[in-house]
Amino acid sequence: MPGSDKAVVVEGIRKSFGAVEALRGISFEVGSGEVIGLLGPNGAGKTTMVDILSTLTRPDQGRAVVAGHDVVGDPAGVRRSIMLTGQHVALDDMLTGRENLHMFGRLQGLNKSEARARAKDLLDQFDLVSAADRCVNTYSGGMRRRIDIACGLVVRPEVVFLDEPTTGLDPRSRQSVWDLVSQFKDSGIATLLTTQYLEEADSLSDRIIVIDHGKIIAEGTADELKERTGATYCEIVPRHLEDLPAVAKALGSLLPDQNRSALTESADRVAMPAPDGPKTLVQALAQLDAADIELLDIALRRPSLDEVFFALTGDTPAGIDERAAEEGLS
Amino acid sequence: MIDTSVGRVARPAPSTIQQWWVLTTRGITPTLRNGELLTQVAASIMFTIGFYFPLKQFMGVYAQGMSSYAQYLMPLIALQAIAFASVSAAFRSATDSVDGINRRFKSMPIERLTPLAARMSASMYRCTVALVVALLCGHMIGFRFYAGLVNTVGFCVLVLLIGAALSFLGDLIGTASENPEATTHLMMLPQLIFGLLSVGVQPAERFPSWIQGFVRNQPISQFVYALRALAGDSTPGAGAVKWSVVGPAVMWMVALIAIMIPLHVLVSARRR
Numbered sequence: 260m261p262g263s264d265k266a267v268v269v270e271g272i273r274k275s276f277g278a279v280e281a282l283r284g285i286s287f288e289v290g291s292g293e294v295i296g297l298l299g300p301n302g303a304g305k306t307t308m309v310d311i312l313s314t315l316t317r318p319d320q321g322r323a324v325v326a327g328h329d330v331v332g333d334p335a336g337v338r339r340s341i342m343l344t345g346q347h348v349a350l351d352d353m354l355t356g357r358e359n360l361h362m363f364g365r366l367q368g369l370n371k372s373e374a375r376a377r378a379k380d381l382l383d384q385f386d387l388v389s390a391a392d393r394c395v396n397t398y399s400g401g402m403r404r405r406i407d408i409a410c411g412l413v414v415r416p417e418v419v420f421l422d423e424p425t426t427g428l429d430p431r432s433r434q435s436v437w438d439l440v441s442q443f444k445d446s447g448i449a450t451l452l453t454t455q456y457l458e459e460a461d462s463l464s465d466r467i468i469v470i471d472h473g474k475i476i477a478e479g480t481a482d483e484l485k486e487r488t489g490a491t492y493c494e495i496v497p498r499h500l501e502d503l504p505a506v507a508k509a510l511g512s513l514l515p516d517q518n519r520s521a522l523t524e525s526a527d528r529v530a531m532p533a534p535d536g537p538k539t540l541v542q543a544l545a546q547l548d549a550a551d552i553e554l555l556d557i558a559l560r561r562p563s564l565d566e567v568f569f570a571l572t573g574d575t576p577a578g579i580d581e582r583a584a585e586e587g588l589s
Numbered sequence: 590m591i592d593t594s595v596g597r598v599a600r601p602a603p604s605t606i607q608q609w610w611v612l613t614t615r616g617i618t619p620t621l622r623n624g625e626l627l628t629q630v631a632a633s634i635m636f637t638i639g640f641y642f643p644l645k646q647f648m649g650v651y652a653q654g655m656s657s658y659a660q661y662l663m664p665l666i667a668l669q670a671i672a673f674a675s676v677s678a679a680f681r682s683a684t685d686s687v688d689g690i691n692r693r694f695k696s697m698p699i700e701r702l703t704p705l706a707a708r709m710s711a712s713m714y715r716c717t718v719a720l721v722v723a724l725l726c727g728h729m730i731g732f733r734f735y736a737g738l739v740n741t742v743g744f745c746v747l748v749l750l751i752g753a754a755l756s757f758l759g760d761l762i763g764t765a766s767e768n769p770e771a772t773t774h775l776m777m778l779p780q781l782i783f784g785l786l787s788v789g790v791q792p793a794e795r796f797p798s799w800i801q802g803f804v805r806n807q808p809i810s811q812f813v814y815a816l817r818a819l820a821g822d823s824t825p826g827a828g829a830v831k832w833s834v835v836g837p838a839v840m841w842m843v844a845l846i847a848i849m850i851p852l853h854v855l856v857s858a859r860r861r
Contacts, residue, residue, distance in 0.1 A: 345692060354619065365607060366612070367697070369601060
C-alpha cells in the first residue's frame with residue numbers, strides 16, 4: 260500500500276436510510292496489526308459502518324480507505340483484501356464443512372489441490388476434523404461460527420471485519436474466537452470487531468470506539484474508558500423486592516443521584532459505581548446491615564454496557580430494551 | 590487452535606469462469622443427496638399418473654381428434670415438471686438470501702452477476718432433469734414425437750426456455766422476498782391455477798363460456814399449443830408448426846424476461 264501503514268482510514272462518513280441517519284460523521288483509523296473494538300448497542304450504526312468498509316453499502320458522504328483501496332473508487336481492491344464475518348453465519352448449509360472450505364478456496368482463486376490442502380489445514384486448526392464431512396446444518400452454534408471464520412481465511416486477508424462474532428456463542432466457543440483475534444494481531448492483520456459486550460471489547464481490543472446514534476461518543480483504551488465509567492460496579496440484591504427503596508435510602512451518599520433516579524419500579528437490584536472497590540462494598544454492607552435489610556446477594560463486577568453508556572451519556576442507550584428482548588428470544 | 594490458521598497462502602487472482610463453475614456445482618451437489626432429485630422424479634411420475642389415468646377415460650374423447658390422450662396431455666406433463674423445478678430454484682435462491690451467503694459473496698472478489706448466473710445454470714440442470722423424466726413418463730403412457738428431428742429439438746428447447754424464464758422469475762421472487770416458504774407457496778399457487786385452467790387437460794370449449802377467453806389466451810395454454818404442434822401426432826389434430834401457433838409462446842417468454850431483467854437489476858442493487 261503506497262505511503263500508508265494504516266489498514267483502515269475513515270473520514271467523516273455519513274449514511275442515511277431514508278429519514279434515518281445511521282451514521283453522522285464517523286472518523287477513525289486502524290493501524291496494521293491493530294485490533295479496534297466498535298462498541299455500541301443495537302441500532303448504533305456498527306453494522307452500517309462494517310457494511311460500508313466491506314463495500315456492501317456506499318457512504319453518502321466522507322471517505323473510507325481499506326488496505327489502501329478506496330471503498331467507493333476501488334471496491335474490487337477492497338474485496339480482495341478483506342474478510343467479513345457477519346452477525347449471521349454465512350455458509351452453504353447443504354454442504355459439508357470440508358466442501359464449504361473447498362468452495363470458498365476455489366472462489367478465491369485457488370486451484371483444486373491447493374483448495375483441498377488448505378481446507379485440510381483449516382479443519383485441523385479449527386478443531387473440526389471429526390465433523391468435516393457432515394453437513395454444516397448439523398453443526399452446533401460454536402462449530403458453525405468456527406467454520407464460518409475458517410472459510411474467510413482460505414487466503415490471507417489484510418483487514419478482518421468481525422460483526423458481533425460471539426453473539427449467541429457458549430463461553431468455550433467465545434474463547435476460541437477470542438484466541439483467533441489474538442492470532443490476527445500477531446500476524447499483523449488489522450481487525451475491526453463490533454460488539455455489544457464491554458468485556459469482549461476490553462479483552463480483545465487495543466482501542467475501543469464507542470458509538471451511539473451514529474456518532475462516536477468515546478474513544479480510547481479500555482483503561483481510559485473505564486476510568487471514565489468507574490472501574491467497578493457494586494450490585495445489591497435484597498431478599499425482598501419491597502426493600503428496594505429502603506436499600507436506596509440506606510446507601511445514602513454511596514449511591515449517586517444518577518443511579519438513584521435510574522431505579523425503576525421493575526428493578527430487582529441496585530447497581531452503583533464502586534470507586535474504591537472492595538472498600539465501597541464493605542461500607543455498603545455495613546450501612547445495609549445497620550438498616551437491618553436482608554440481602555440475597557451483593558457483589559462487585561465490571562460495568563455493563565448499560566453502565567458505560569450511562570456514564571458516558573447520562574442516558575440509556577438506544578435499543579437496549581430491544582436487545583434484551585432479542586436475547587430473551589434466542 | 591495453533592498459530593498458523595491465518596496461513597501464508599498468497600492471494601491468487603480469481604477467475605470469473607472458475608467462480609461461476611464452483612457456484613454452479615454448489616447448486617447441483619446437494620440435489621444429489623438431499624432428496625431433491627428424487628422428489629423431482631417422483632413429482633413427474635405422480636403428475637403423469639394423477640392426470641393421465643383418471644382423466645383419459647372421459648377426457649380422451651375430447652382430445653380434439655388426436656391419436657391418444659397421452660399425446661394430448663404431454664405438453665402439460667412437461668410444463669408441470671419444469672414448473673416444479675423452478676420452484677426448487679426459487680427455494681434455493683430465497684434460502685441464499687436469507688442465510689446471508691449472498692451478502693458474503695458481495696464482500697468477496699466476485700462479479701455482481703456471477704452468483705445469479707450460477708443459480709441460473711444450476712436451474713437449467715434441474716430443468717433438464719425435469720424434461721428428461723417427463724419425456725420418459727410420457728413415453729411410458731404412449732407419447733411419441735411425430736414431427737421430425739428439428740421439431741423434436743424445438744420442443745425440448747422451448748420447454749427448457751420456459752424453464753429458464755420460470756426459474757428466472759422464481760429467482761427474482763426468492764431473492765426479493767428472502768423467505769423460502771412464502772416463495773414456494775407463491776410459486777405453487779399460480780402453477781396450479783394456470784395449469785388446471787389451461788388447454789393442457791381439456792380443450793377450451795369444455796370450460797364454461799365466461800372463462801374460455803382466459804383459458805385460451807393465458808400463457809400456459811399458449812405454451813401447450815406450441816408444444817403440441819412441435820411434438821406432432823399421427824393425425825393432423827396436433828396443429829401445424831407455424832408462427833401463429835408457436836409465436837405467442839415465444840412472445841410471452843420474451844415479454845416475461847424483458848420485464849424481469851430490470852427488476853433483477855433493481856433487487857440485486859438493493860441496499861438494506
